[in-house]
Amino acid sequence: MKSKAEVVIIGGGITGCGVAYNLAKKGLTDVVLVEKNYLASGATGRCGGGIRQQFTTEWNIKLAMESVKKFEKMNEELGIDIEYEQGGYLIIAVEENEVKEFKKNVKLQNKLGLDSKFISPSEAKEIVPYLNEEDILGATFCQSDGHAYPFRVVEGYAKRAEEMGVEINRFTEVKSIKKENGEIKSVMTNRGEIKTNIVVNAAGGYSREIGKMVGVKMPNKPFRHEILATERYKHILDPMIISFKYGIYFSQQRHGEIVGGIGDPDEPSSYNTKSSLKFVERFTSVLGKILPAFKNLNIVRQWAGFYDVTPDAQPILGYTEGVDTLIQANGYSGHGFMVAPKVTELIAELIVDGKTSLPIDELNLKRFEGETVGEAYVVG
Ligand SMILES: Cc1cc2nc3c(=O)[nH]c(=O)nc-3n(C[C@H](O)[C@H](O)[C@H](O)COP(=O)(O)OP(=O)(O)OC[C@H]3O[C@@H](n4cnc5c(N)ncnc54)[C@H](O)[C@@H]3O)c2cc1C
Numbered sequence: 418m419k420s421k422a423e424v425v426i427i428g429g430g431i432t433g434c435g436v437a438y439n440l441a442k443k444g445l446t447d448v449v450l451v452e453k454n455y456l457a458s459g460a461t462g463r464c465g466g467g468i469r470q471q472f473t474t475e476w477n478i479k480l481a482m483e484s485v486k487k488f489e490k491m492n493e494e495l496g497i498d499i500e501y502e503q504g505g506y507l508i509i510a511v512e513e514n515e516v517k518e519f520k521k522n523v524k525l526q527n528k529l530g531l532d533s534k535f536i537s538p539s540e541a542k543e544i545v546p547y548l549n550e551e552d553i554l555g556a557t558f559c560q561s562d563g564h565a566y567p568f569r570v571v572e573g574y575a576k577r578a579e580e581m582g583v584e585i586n587r588f589t590e591v592k593s594i595k596k597e598n599g600e601i602k603s604v605m606t607n608r609g610e611i612k613t614n615i616v617v618n619a620a621g622g623y624s625r626e627i628g629k630m631v632g633v634k635m636p637n638k639p640f641r642h643e644i645l646a647t648e649r650y651k652h653i654l655d656p657m658i659i660s661f662k663y664g665i666y667f668s669q670q671r672h673g674e675i676v677g678g679i680g681d682p683d684e685p686s687s688y689n690t691k692s693s694l695k696f697v698e699r700f701t702s703v704l705g706k707i708l709p710a711f712k713n714l715n716i717v718r719q720w721a722g723f724y725d726v727t728p729d730a731q732p733i734l735g736y737t738e739g740v741d742t743l744i745q746a747n748g749y750s751g752h753g754f755m756v757a758p759k760v761t762e763l764i765a766e767l768i769v770d771g772k773t774s775l776p777i778d779e780l781n782l783k784r785f786e787g788e789t790v791g792e793a794y795v796v797g
Pocket residue numbers: 427428429430431432433451452453454455456457458459460461462463464465466467468589590591592619620621622623642643644678721722723724725746747749750751752753754755756797
């Protein structure tokens with residue numbers, strides 16, 4: 418392991434590997450990435466792989482739209498099949514107030530150039546013929562939303578970054594960060610010290626712990642989210658389906674399995690990643706209601722990971738006041754996979770050029786000193 422680097426990246430999920438790739442692409446290869454486990458062992462390898470642009474804040478919409486442009490070219494750029502499908506996202510409204518809200522959301526999305534639309538239950542049924550449309554009052558749909566395979570994306574970024582000269586250290590845990598007069602001097606790991614001035618905090622649900630290492634208080638908190646995969650079934654579902662009311666999301670993958678999860682409003686913040694029967698019962702009962710054909714599918718696997726949630730459900734990006742060369746790239750609040758391609762490019766621009774092609778000041782950690790208005794829904 419190198420004992421000195423211009424930049425040290427903490428975390429080997431899509432963010433860390435994406436930043437490593439984008440830095441190398443811009444010519445900065447004196448970079449060391451440290452991951453305490455295997456690559457994609459955090460939220461990235463546990464996520465649903467959903468890529469949606471239908472958000473309620475301008476920032477989330479913009480970051481997702483810019484990221485979709487990158488996902489569309491990723492197979493070619495990274496030289497790996499990321500199993501990207503643009504089958505759309507169908508967001509169903511099951512309550513009257515959602516209809517009004519959804520129409521407002523579509524207006525904002527359309528203003529920013531997104532091709533989303535509000536549709537009737539029968540139009541939703543045309544898109545998903547097996548949908549139980551009786552319980553829905555309408556839906557929003559965006560064809561260019563979709564999903565991809567998270568492990569492949571991470572593998573692609575990591576491989577290309579390594580080929581360009583970045584050093585990636587698996588099973589290497591950051592234990593502390595040395596700082597003098599507000600300046601970072603080195604990162605201490607279980608395998609030794611790496612001298613550096615610039616650290617990227619891409620530690621997902623553990624980002625607040627990295628902040629603590631340099632005396633920086635961060636507002637993001639980890640929340641367990643459970644997820645499962647079923648046996649394979651004939652292909653009957655193109656879009657990812659979500660309901661904000663139920664907190665559910667699910668999609669059918671390329672090989673036929675259904676992957677999905679459901680949020681639990683009573684889940685406390687913790688580092689618990691155990692699986693529960695309660696989750697399976699809640700997920701399957703709502704799944705069967707929305708798409709009865711999936712009611713009797715066998716579940717083959719269930720697991721859990723963290724949503725790294727901020728008070729406004731938008732990411733924390735950029736410099737850290739007081740410890741300027743600690744660069745934040747975390748706090749995605751359950752939708753980091755889909756925005757990471759653009760976020761990681763912006764972080765690389767910030768480090769190499771000192772400025773970004775999209776100004777990200779509004780997403781700085783500093784915003785939490787005041788009042789924040791945020792994303793309305795924290796689901797897939
Ligand atoms: C069940 C579930 C479903 C989800 N579904 C979606 C979805 O459909 N679409 C979407 O966009 N997002 C989804 N998300 C959110 C998404 O997974 C995350 O926002 C995204 O993966 C964050 O990536 P990351 O690289 O920032 O963090 P992570 O993937 O969590 O990576 C952080 C890494 O840092 C490492 N680390 C932590 N501390 C240290 C240390 N001290 N030293 C070294 N390494 C350290 C961890 O081991 C980890 O591998 C989901 C999340 C979950 C849990």
